[in-house]
Amino acid sequence: xxxxxxxxxxxxxxxxxxxxxxGVSLFSYIPDAGNARLVELADADNEMRTVxxxxxxxxxxxxxxxxxxxxxxxxxxxxxxxxxxxxxxxFVKGGGFPILMMVSMRGDYGEQNxxxxxxxxxxEPILEAMGxxxxxxxxxxxxEGAANAAxxxxxxxxxxxxxxxxxxxxxxxxx
Amino acid sequence: xxxxxxxxxxxxxxxxxxxxxxxxxxxxxxxxRDAAALTSDGANMFTMAGCMGAATSMGLGMALGAPxxxxxxIAGDGEMMMNIGSLAxxxxxxxxxxxxxxxxNGGHGETGGQDGHTSARTNLAKVAEGFGFEKVLxxxxxxxxxxxxxxxxxxxxxxxxxxxxMAGEPTKFKRNLNPMxxxxxxxxxxxAA
Numbered sequence: 001x002x003x004x005x006x007x008x009x010x011x012x013x014x015x016x017x018x019x020x021x022x023g024v025s026l027f028s029y030i031p032d033a034g035n036a037r038l039v040e041l042a043d044a045d046n047e048m049r050t051v052x053x054x055x056x057x058x059x060x061x062x063x064x065x066x067x068x069x070x071x072x073x074x075x076x077x078x079x080x081x082x083x084x085x086x087x088x089x090x091f092v093k094g095g096g097f098p099i100l101m102m103v104s105m106r107g108d109y110g111e112q113n114x115x116x117x118x119x120x121x122x123x124e125p126i127l128e129a130m131g132x133x134x135x136x137x138x139x140x141x142x143x144e145g146a147a148n149a150a151x152x153x154x155x156x157x158x159x160x161x162x163x164x165x166x167x168x169x170x171x172x173x174x175x
Numbered sequence: 176x177x178x179x180x181x182x183x184x185x186x187x188x189x190x191x192x193x194x195x196x197x198x199x200x201x202x203x204x205x206x207x208r209d210a211a212a213l214t215s216d217g218a219n220m221f222t223m224a225g226c227m228g229a230a231t232s233m234g235l236g237m238a239l240g241a242p243x244x245x246x247x248x249i250a251g252d253g254e255m256m257m258n259i260g261s262l263a264x265x266x267x268x269x270x271x272x273x274x275x276x277x278x279x280n281g282g283h284g285e286t287g288g289q290d291g292h293t294s295a296r297t298n299l300a301k302v303a304e305g306f307g308f309e310k311v312l313x314x315x316x317x318x319x320x321x322x323x324x325x326x327x328x329x330x331x332x333x334x335x336x337x338x339x340x341m342a343g344e345p346t347k348f349k350r351n352l353n354p355m356x357x358x359x360x361x362x363x364x365x366x367a368a
Contacts, residue, residue: 026239049239051268053232054260061229065200065236068221068361069244073236088226095354 008170011140012037015102015147016045019074022151024100025049026066026073028059034104034170035076056081060088064097072155076102080119082126082162089130092160099160100150101132110172123164132160138168176298179315183278183340187213189320190276190327190336191247195219198237198365202230202250204285205345206278210249212348218364224352228258231275235265238273241365245272247327252279252293259302262335266307271331275303279339288342303335315339 006012016038019027027042028051029035042048053059059075066073082103091097106113107120127134133153135146146163153161187209191197194213199220201207207222214220223229234248255262255277265273281294293299300313312326314336323336351357 026236049268051235051239051264054263055258057228058232058258058261058264061226061233062236062239064229065233065238066240067236068200068233068358069198069237069241069365070362071236071240088229090226091229091354094225095358097358 006037006040008034008037011143012041015143016041018144018147018151020045020048022072022155024072024074026051026062026071027076028053028062028073029076030056030059030078030081032076032078032104033173034078034165035102038076038102056084057088060085060091060099063099064091064095067097072098072100074100074102077104079103079105079107079123080116082123083119086126086130089132089160093131096158097160098154098158099132100154101160101162103162103164104170105164105166106173108166109168111167112172127162130160132162134162134164136164136166138166140169143169177313177315177339179281179339179341181314181316181319181338181340183209183280183338183343184346186278186320186338186340187249190323190338192324196245198241198244198246200230200234200237200246200248202254203227204251204254205280206249206251206254208345208348208350209278211350212346216348216350218360221357221361222350223354227254228261230254231258231261231265234273234275235261235268235270238270239268242270242272245274246270248273248275250275250277251284252277252281252291252299253283255279255299256292256297262303262308263306265333270333273332274327274334274336276327276336276338279337280342281339282342284342284345293339300335300337303337308333308335310334311337313337313339
């Protein structure tokens with residue numbers, strides 16, 4: 001697709017700018033179509049560091065470690081990865097570590113793969129059980145406000161905050 | 176593999192004679208107690224008593240965020256196995272200022288001493304090498320502690336020190352288990368430094 005604009009390019013650029021303006025310098029991730037462009041943008045920026053994880057929970061403790069030395073991180077994953085995080089989210093309730101997450105949804109609006117539904121449906125209950133605030137995006141005009149709210153909840157409020165990008169916003173993958 | 180004759184109590188102070196020079200993060204259980212005794216539960220150390228498997232990636236976050244400080248992860252073999260992939264993440268990032276020390280007693284001391292994978296066939300030095308660590312040292316005797324001290328002080332990381340110790344009680348030390356207090360203490364001390 002060289003020469004073509006990535007389908008997620010416009011909003012990824014806008015969101016990257018917001019993360020950067022908030023002082024985020026570490027972008028940890030498990031690759032997903034929903035975060036691919038954002039990771040490319042972070043990779044291309046000399047002031048940013050991208051960290052490929054082996055499991056999403058690593059990104060929770062990576063963010064906690066960064067906080068201990070005064071740095072800010074964002075953890076990006078697909079919805080299935082939320083199921084790998086709860087135990088490490090103990091950092092939030094127990095220690096007040098600010099954790100900012102970006103979750104690109106599968107298993108919701110328009111999903112065609114039956115394997116994605118169980119975790120897609122469990123994302124919000126799991127996040128709520130571990131005290132993570134949810135900022136959901138269903139329309140493009142909701143992104144900036146939701147991202148600001150999540151950034152402020154994490155880095156000013158000392159909370160865990162998840163920016164949840166729905167399939168209504170991202171578009172569902174065809175099978 | 177070589178017979179293990181090393182007593183864990185007193186080992187870390189010989190490897191890190193100047194603990195104030197480092198930022199430490201530890202996993203849970205025995206290695207956290209050994210480490211807390213090393214710094215007298217100092218403000219340059221964040222110890223855990225839960226979140227098994229989190230220590231290595233937490234140390235990576237510290238090392239990437241504070242590239243001018245030397246960061247040391249101290250974790251047990253159970254902790255290491257639970258999130259073994261985090262060693263791949265470290266190797267890929269290759270932070271020069273990170274050392275991972277696995278205090279391996281071959282089992283789960285905290286829960287009754289049940290055998291772990293390293294008592295069977297798992298060789299953590301080969302695992303670390305396989306993930307891409309170029310600097311790996313195995314020490315399993317008192318005589319090797321001098322080599323360990325030189326290893327952690329020489330050149331650039333990342334390094335993996337496999338400290339194989341005999342089964343037995345960890346260092347007796349009571350540490351602060353309140354994560355909020357320990358976080359604030361660490362952050363304040365780091366900012367003041």
